Amino acid sequence: MTLTVDGVYKQFGRFPALTGVSFEARDGEFLTLLGPSGSGKTTLLRVLAGLDTPDHGCVFMDGEDFLALSARERRVGLVFQQYALFRHMTVARNIAFGLEVRPGKERPPRAKIKARVEELLALTQIEGLGGRYPAQLSGGQRQRVAVARALAVEPRLLLLDEPFGALDAKVRKELREELRRIHDATGVTTILVTHDQDEAMALADRVVLMNKGRIEQIGTPRELDETPASPFVFEFLGEVNRLPCEIVAGQAVFEGFRAPIQGAAPAGAATAMFRPSETKLDAGPNAEGLPVRVVETRGRGALRSVECQALGGQRLVADMPEAQAAALEPGRRARLSASRVVIDGDGIAAGSAAVPIALQERRGA
Amino acid sequence: MILGAAPPRAVESRSARLLVGASVLWIALIIGAPLAAVIGGAFSKGALTFIAAFKDPDAISAIKLTLLVAAIAVPLNLVFGLAAAWSIAKFEFKGKAALMTLIDLPLSMSPVISGLVWVLVFGARGWFGPFLDVMGIKIIFAVPGIVLGTILVTVPLIARELIPLMAEQGAEEELAAVTLGAGGWSVFYHVTLPNIRWALLNGVLLCNARAMGEFGAVSVLSGHIRGLTETLPLHVEALYNDYDFAGSFACATLLAGLAVATLILKALLERRSAP
Numbered sequence: 309m310t311l312t313v314d315g316v317y318k319q320f321g322r323f324p325a326l327t328g329v330s331f332e333a334r335d336g337e338f339l340t341l342l343g344p345s346g347s348g349k350t351t352l353l354r355v356l357a358g359l360d361t362p363d364h365g366c367v368f369m370d371g372e373d374f375l376a377l378s379a380r381e382r383r384v385g386l387v388f389q390q391y392a393l394f395r396h397m398t399v400a401r402n403i404a405f406g407l408e409v410r411p412g413k414e415r416p417p418r419a420k421i422k423a424r425v426e427e428l429l430a431l432t433q434i435e436g437l438g439g440r441y442p443a444q445l446s447g448g449q450r451q452r453v454a455v456a457r458a459l460a461v462e463p464r465l466l467l468l469d470e471p472f473g474a475l476d477a478k479v480r481k482e483l484r485e486e487l488r489r490i491h492d493a494t495g496v497t498t499i500l501v502t503h504d505q506d507e508a509m510a511l512a513d514r515v516v517l518m519n520k521g522r523i524e525q526i527g528t529p530r531e532l533d534e535t536p537a538s539p540f541v542f543e544f545l546g547e548v549n550r551l552p553c554e555i556v557a558g559q560a561v562f563e564g565f566r567a568p569i570q571g572a573a574p575a576g577a578a579t580a581m582f583r584p585s586e587t588k589l590d591a592g593p594n595a596e597g598l599p600v601r602v603v604e605t606r607g608r609g610a611l612r613s614v615e616c617q618a619l620g621g622q623r624l625v626a627d628m629p630e631a632q633a634a635a636l637e638p639g640r641r642a643r644l645s646a647s648r649v650v651i652d653g654d655g656i657a658a659g660s661a662a663v664p665i666a667l668q669e670r671r672g673a
Numbered sequence: 674m675i676l677g678a679a680p681p682r683a684v685e686s687r688s689a690r691l692l693v694g695a696s697v698l699w700i701a702l703i704i705g706a707p708l709a710a711v712i713g714g715a716f717s718k719g720a721l722t723f724i725a726a727f728k729d730p731d732a733i734s735a736i737k738l739t740l741l742v743a744a745i746a747v748p749l750n751l752v753f754g755l756a757a758a759w760s761i762a763k764f765e766f767k768g769k770a771a772l773m774t775l776i777d778l779p780l781s782m783s784p785v786i787s788g789l790v791w792v793l794v795f796g797a798r799g800w801f802g803p804f805l806d807v808m809g810i811k812i813i814f815a816v817p818g819i820v821l822g823t824i825l826v827t828v829p830l831i832a833r834e835l836i837p838l839m840a841e842q843g844a845e846e847e848l849a850a851v852t853l854g855a856g857g858w859s860v861f862y863h864v865t866l867p868n869i870r871w872a873l874l875n876g877v878l879l880c881n882a883r884a885m886g887e888f889g890a891v892s893v894l895s896g897h898i899r900g901l902t903e904t905l906p907l908h909v910e911a912l913y914n915d916y917d918f919a920g921s922f923a924c925a926t927l928l929a930g931l932a933v934a935t936l937i938l939k940a941l942l943e944r945r946s947a948p
Contacts, residue, residue, distance in 0.1 A: 357852055358852070359848055359851075359852075379848075379851045379852050380851050380852070380854055380855065380856065381854075382852075383854070384852060385852070386848075386849065386852040388845050388848075388849060390845060392845035392846050392848065392849040393846075393849075394846055394849075394850070394863075394864055395846070395868065396867040396868060397867075405850065405853055405855070405863070406853035406854055406855075409850070409853065409854055409855040409856070409859045409863065410854060457849075457853070458852075458853075460853075461853055461854060
């Protein structure tokens with residue numbers, strides 16, 4: 309079941325929700341649609357489910373024109389953010405609903421429906437809850453019911469809209485792994501919408517990162533991490549330090565150190581971004597790098613985040629093993645350097661009149 | 674009742690006692706006393722006179738007409754109320770605010786006006802009056818007029834019960850049902866209707882009580898032809914004007930009884946539907 313989305317546009321009033329979105333979901337793939345709120349990811353999900361119609365563009369499912377089918381005919385399993393379980397039906401009837409509303413000839417016999425419900429209760433690990441009502445379930449259990457209900461009709465595509473949003477952190481992580489297991493067991497092509505980059509990166513075969521109605525990058529979590537296609541991608545996927553720099557011969561030159569640049573950037577003044585995990589802090593006598601003073605150490609467990617302040621006032625964070633962080637008590641002077649940086653797209657360093665106006669405008673656009 | 678609201682406390686303070694006392698006294702004075710007077714008046718000449726009042730052919734005709742009007746008005750408003758509440762609660766469209774205001778209008782308008790508008794439309798000097806006259810169709814001062822007036826007065830009752838509930842429930846369950854392959858009727862019957870059944874029943878009961886008891890609009894449209902176009906409330910007035918107090922109060926007791934029975938039914942249903 310290969311899903312092809314080609315050049316989809318959707319406008320709500322004057323707000324462009326989707327501006328030319330194209331991608332492909334391969335058979336059995338687990339995709340996450342990641343992006344900040346308002347990036348169009350939920351709109352895209354609704355278009356795929358048939359709850360919204362795009363203004364332009366095509367959606368094909370194994371070569372079949374999906375847009376010509378109504379939501380009812382698409383056989384797409386949709387798990388809503390708030391689950392939208394039928395509140396007056398038991399869990400078992402919720403799950404059986406999609407099979408029971410089929411027209412006479414296609415409807416499986418009662419015994420078969422019952423067996424299917426039992427199978428799904430087992431798959432989602434909520435055996436024994438079939439007789440309960442949604443109001444009698446915990447958030448995590450409701451979510452499992454919603455997934456089971458969507459899977460009951462053997463969907464060609466499973467869509468999940470922020471399915472973990474309403475759950476606490478521990479349950480969320482548990483269900484995340486559970487969902488991946490269910491996906492691997494059923495093999496159904498799955499698309500999950502989320503604004504949580506950890507969730508997206510942990511779950512997906514490939515991540516579709518969206519911003520302002522466009523796709524910024526599609527790739528495996530590793531590809532996104534290692535070769536971000538744009539400053540936005542880099543910034544969205546994790547915490548970043550920002551530091552002004554001068555770009556010379558393809559390298560970012562800082563006070564006390566220089567670092568390779570990920571991607572291309574024109575020469576001149578700019579703002580560099582780099583990850584705390586790729587930031588080095590050295591208090592040794594012969595250390596090289598930007599002179600900083602340690603402010604505080606946060607975190608627990610094996611990894612610590614050491615926050616420090618440069619002479620220019622910028623706050624910068626370096627992640628390191630606990631043993632290394634122990635020596636860096638507050639007030640200590642150290643040298644900071646980064647192993648690679650990304651140049652911020654519209655991050656022309658403040659006060660740098662050296663960059664021509666025309667170039668500024670082009671970058672800003 | 675709102676879920677999670679604090680349970681009422683036992684009456685302790687003096688001011689609370691005073692407030693409760695004043696409410697009880699007021700209700701007793703304003704509702705209890707007249708009701709007692711009506712029932713007392715109905716039986717003032719004995720039970721036989723009370724029963725005789727309902728053997729009068731005019732009374733029987735009035736009861737029949739009242740039931741007929743309610744039997745037409747309530748189902749029509751049920752269908753309209755459902756459709757209006759559904760569209761207002763589950764869809765965004767232009768003129769939604771205007772539609773909601775219009776639905777509420779009959780509640781804030783004198784029922785006499787609800788009667789008069791039909792006279793303006795279908796009366797002898799109304800827009801369609803001459804045409805209807807030629808065709809030999811009588812609407813004003815006939816049963817169709819009474820039905821129209823009653824419908825207009827009772828239009829908001831079912832819709833208003835449903836709109837807040839349906840708006841709160843949102844459309845997600847319906848959308849989920851559609852993606853699971855359910856058709857329009859299936860969605861309505863299996864998903865929407867069970868979620869609103871108590872509010873719907875409540876609205877129907879209120880609508881019915883009002884339809885049977887409406888006086889103002891019906892009075893304008895009926896023409897007061899005894900045995901033909903008089904509903905029970907009009908019959909009560911007619912008997913009263915004839916100085917037949919016992920008969921008038923007997924019919925009034927029947928009306929009040931219908932209202933009380935409706936409210937008791939409503940209370941029972943509410944208790945059953947409470948979580």
